[in-house]
Amino acid sequence: xxxxxxxxxxxxxxxxxxxxxxxxxxxxxxxxxxxxxxxxxxxxxxxxxxxxxxxxxxxxxxxxxxxxxxxxxxxxxxxxxxxxxxxxxxxxxxxxxxxxxxxxxxxxxxxxxxxxxxxxxxxxxxxxxxxxxxxxxxxxxxxxxxxxxxxxxxxxxxxxxxxxxxxxxxxxxxxxxxxxxxxxxxxxxxxxxxxxxxxxxxxxxxxxxxxxxxxxxxxxxxxxxxxxxxxxxxxxxxxxxxxxxxxxxxxxxxxxxxxxxxxxxxxxxxxxxxxxxxxxxxxxxxxxxxx
Amino acid sequence: xxxxxxxxxxxxxxxxxxxxxxxxxxxxxxxxxxxxxxxxxxxxxxxxxxxxxxxxxxxxxxxxxxxxxxxxxxxxxxxxxxxxxxxxxxxxxxxxxxxxxxxxxxxxxxxxxxxxxxxxxxxxxxxxxxxxxxxxxxxxxxxxxxxxxxxxxxxxxxxxxxxxxxxxxxxxxxxxxxxxxxxxxxxxxxxxxxxxxxxxxxxxxxxxxxxxxxxxxxxxxxxxxxxxxxxxxxxxxxxxxxxxxxxxxxxxxxxxxxxxxxxxxxxxxxxxxxxxxxxxxxxxxxxxxxxxxxx
Numbered sequence: 001x002x003x004x005x006x007x008x009x010x011x012x013x014x015x016x017x018x019x020x021x022x023x024x025x026x027x028x029x030x031x032x033x034x035x036x037x038x039x040x041x042x043x044x045x046x047x048x049x050x051x052x053x054x055x056x057x058x059x060x061x062x063x064x065x066x067x068x069x070x071x072x073x074x075x076x077x078x079x080x081x082x083x084x085x086x087x088x089x090x091x092x093x094x095x096x097x098x099x100x101x102x103x104x105x106x107x108x109x110x111x112x113x114x115x116x117x118x119x120x121x122x123x124x125x126x127x128x129x130x131x132x133x134x135x136x137x138x139x140x141x142x143x144x145x146x147x148x149x150x151x152x153x154x155x156x157x158x159x160x161x162x163x164x165x166x167x168x169x170x171x172x173x174x175x176x177x178x179x180x181x182x183x184x185x186x187x188x189x190x191x192x193x194x195x196x197x198x199x200x201x202x203x204x205x206x207x208x209x210x211x212x213x214x215x216x217x218x219x220x221x222x223x224x225x226x227x228x229x230x231x232x233x234x235x236x237x238x239x240x241x242x243x244x245x246x247x248x249x250x251x252x253x254x255x256x257x258x259x260x261x262x263x264x265x266x267x268x269x270x271x272x273x274x275x276x277x278x279x280x281x282x283x284x285x286x287x288x289x290x291x
Numbered sequence: 292x293x294x295x296x297x298x299x300x301x302x303x304x305x306x307x308x309x310x311x312x313x314x315x316x317x318x319x320x321x322x323x324x325x326x327x328x329x330x331x332x333x334x335x336x337x338x339x340x341x342x343x344x345x346x347x348x349x350x351x352x353x354x355x356x357x358x359x360x361x362x363x364x365x366x367x368x369x370x371x372x373x374x375x376x377x378x379x380x381x382x383x384x385x386x387x388x389x390x391x392x393x394x395x396x397x398x399x400x401x402x403x404x405x406x407x408x409x410x411x412x413x414x415x416x417x418x419x420x421x422x423x424x425x426x427x428x429x430x431x432x433x434x435x436x437x438x439x440x441x442x443x444x445x446x447x448x449x450x451x452x453x454x455x456x457x458x459x460x461x462x463x464x465x466x467x468x469x470x471x472x473x474x475x476x477x478x479x480x481x482x483x484x485x486x487x488x489x490x491x492x493x494x495x496x497x498x499x500x501x502x503x504x505x506x507x508x509x510x511x512x513x514x515x516x517x518x519x520x521x522x523x524x525x526x527x528x529x530x531x532x533x534x535x536x537x538x539x540x541x542x543x544x545x546x547x548x549x550x551x552x553x554x555x556x557x558x559x560x561x562x563x564x565x566x567x568x569x570x571x572x573x574x575x576x577x578x579x580x581x582x583x584x585x586x
Contacts, residue, residue: 055473057359057450059382067476131493140442140496143479221482226449229476237479247449247482250360253386254367 032270035263039063042257048264054228054239056248056258063261065268067230071145071238072214072272075224078149078234079156079213084206086153087160091202094161095168096190107165114158122219125151130223137235143225145238151219156209163208167201168194200283207280211273217242241269321349323553327361327374328453329483330402330502331542334573335374335561341569342560349553358453365547366392371554375543376402376453376502377460395546399561401576403503403531403539404458406513407488409495414438416523418516419537423462425498428475433496445478446487446499454484457540458500465518500538503531504574531576542575 040048043063051064094106129150134142171194179189195202217240225237226247245262252259325335332355339351361373362383379394387394406422408414414436417425424430426445434440448455455474464470481487487499492509503526506512514523517537530536550558560566567577 053473053476055450057456058471058473126489134494141444141479141490141494143490226480226482227477228480237477239480247480248451250356250363250451252359253363253383256386 029270032263032267035260036267039257039260039264043261048261049268052230054244056261061258063257063264065241065244065265067228068239068241068244068265069268070230071224072240072242072269074145074231074234074238075148075152075220075240076210076214078145079152080206080210082149082153083156083160083209083213087157087205087209088164088202090157090161091164091168091205092190092195095165096186096194110158110161113154114162118155118216118219119222121151121155122222125219125223139235141225141237143223143237145224145231145234145236148220148224148238148240149234151223152213152216155216155219156213159212160205160209163205164198164202167198167205170201171197204280204283207276207283211276211280214276215242215269215273217246221246241265245269321346321553323349323351323372323557324364324370325351325353325372325374326356326364326370327372327545328358328376328542329355330358330376330452330454330504331374331400331575333504334400334542334570334575335544337569337573338557338561338566341565342557345560346553346556351557357449357451358456359451362394362545365394365545366390371546372550372557373545375545376540377456378543379545392547395549397544397546397558397562398541398578399544399558400542400567400570400578401531401539402542403526403536403576404454404461404500405503405506405526406498406500406515406538407491407505407510408498408513409491410509410511411495412438412511414513415511416514416516419462419465419518422513422515423465423472426458426463426474426478427472428477441496443498444494444496445475446481446490446497447474447478448484448487448500449480449482454500454502458538461538461540502575503528506574528571528574528576539576 048063048065049069050066051062052066053062053064054068055062090106090110094103094110098106125147129147130142132142133139133144133147133150137146175193175197176189179193184192220240221243224240224243226239226243227237228239229236231238245265248258249262252262325339332353336353339353343349343351358373358375358377361370361375362379364370365373366387373394379396384394406417412433414433417436421430421436425436425443426447428445430436431443432440433443447458450456459474460466463472463474479490481490481499484501484505487501488505488507488510491497491499506526512526514525515537516523517535524530524536526536526538531539544558544561546554546558549555562578570577
């Protein structure tokens with residue numbers, strides 16, 4: 001009898017916890033929609049998305065986020081180009097090539113990388129990477145999208161490595177044995193069998209890595225220079241969507257147009273990450289169905 | 292065994308739940324929040340420390356974030372005093388009226404904005420018009436103002452900074468209210484004045500601005516001439532006080548309505564001889580030195 005009661009109580013508590021998380025997500029989304037749409041009504045969706053100038057404290061203010069969207073995408077693209085080849089190669093090395101001793105050390109180092117707070121990475125980037133980028137590339141300033149990409153690529157690495165590694169390791173050993181039995185070399189097996197079988201998982205890993213990159217705030221705020229001009233190359237300073245929210249949320253008055261504009265930016269970010277997570281989910285499901 | 296553990300967890304859970312409720316007496320008489328301009332946050336911090344030593348039952352929290360942040364916090368009722376490095380604007384006053392808040396202004400000191408360049412930059416003097424053209428990206432290379440052949444990198448503060456607004460009004464718009472010129476969008480918006488100084492220190496292309504408290508040997512300070520004048524003036528305490536230096540400004544504290552109790556005591560302290568002495572010590576300019584010397 002007593003056991004039944006405890007069972008019942010625990011069941012209900014777990015149910016409550018699960019429901020609370022869902023309710024919060026719905027509430028956050030509802031709040032974003034409410035404030036965001038109030039802004040679109042007042043300012044117009046088109047002039048918001050395609051407006052060239054972001055001068056929130058001028059009179060009249062202009063809230064064009066085009067350059068911010070380009071900034072976010074540019075930094076994300078750069079970070080992806082840096083992190084994906086490195087991350088997938090590391091995952092392959094850890095799961096297929098490294099001797100057991102090295103593999104354990106590498107795995108714990110990768111996990112440790114995930115634990116570095118982003119402010120710390122941003123600060124290290126600001127004092128070491130930024131001057132280096134300026135002097136090595138001989139460009140006017142080191143506070144550029146490129147520096148942001150390097151820092152963010154570094155942050156996305158642990159996600160990409162650990163999820164890709166899982167995917168690679170869950171390739172059935174029979175596949176590999178079969179390939180070896182047919183006389184394939186190690187590289188041929190990895191390239192034609194292992195990578196192909198693990199591809200959905202690797203794509204999911206990449207997507208989650210991108211999700212992390214596009215949502216990152218503090219580190220980008222510190223190293224990308226935050227100029228609101230539309231960048232012409234990756235070596236220009238850029239301002240990202242997240243950095244704008246972080247830098248300006250303090251000055252806004254609750255209910256004001258600027259306050260709502262920041263929520264509208266949040267809505268744009270939310271839609272981008274939603275799409276990325278959706279794609280990642282699609283591939284992850286494909287992966288599990290295959291097995 | 293397992294059951295006992297479960298009951299312990301349950302008890303802990305309930306204790307945590309109960310302790311979540313707000314303790315009574317949160318708004319004790321001695322607590323006060325001050326928010327706003329990063330420019331004077333160091334000065335107000337020192338005032339708060341000295342003031343707390345005298346009034347041992349007071350508890351003052353001082354946080355920066357920018358002048359706009361301070362005004363917003365006063366509106367949202369999350370602070371008692373707003374620090375500001377510019378005057379409150381008309382649309383901000385109107386917004387406040389809707390919520391029954393009336394800003395009350397106190398000038399507590401003066402500050403000059405220094406224009407800073409890298410130590411290795413040969414430029415010593417710039418007219419205010421040249422600085423304006425530089426920050427609007429009409430002048431893009433140092434050789435156009437007599438320097439080396441290098442691109443100019445503009446460093447500005449975030450738009451919630453009073454320093455940013457003041458520089459825009461006094462330099463970009465040359466004090467003309469009807470002018471609607473803006474900083475070039477190519478200007479890098481730095482999160483703090485210290486970040487500007489740090490970037491100028493290591494980048495020979497950079498130009499930026501900061502309060503005269505940020506003048507140091509790490510960077511070079513440019514002498515500035517006033518509108519249509521040929522005399523270049525250094526941003527020294529003397530020149531700011533006599534208003535000879537063209538880019539200078541008052542520093543403010545704002546309260547909601549006439550201050551009462553602890554808030555009033557604090558502002559009185561800031562304006563006292565002792566408070567003004569701290570203004571000098573933190574490398575700002577006191578409101579009126581002569582008067583203080585006579586006392």
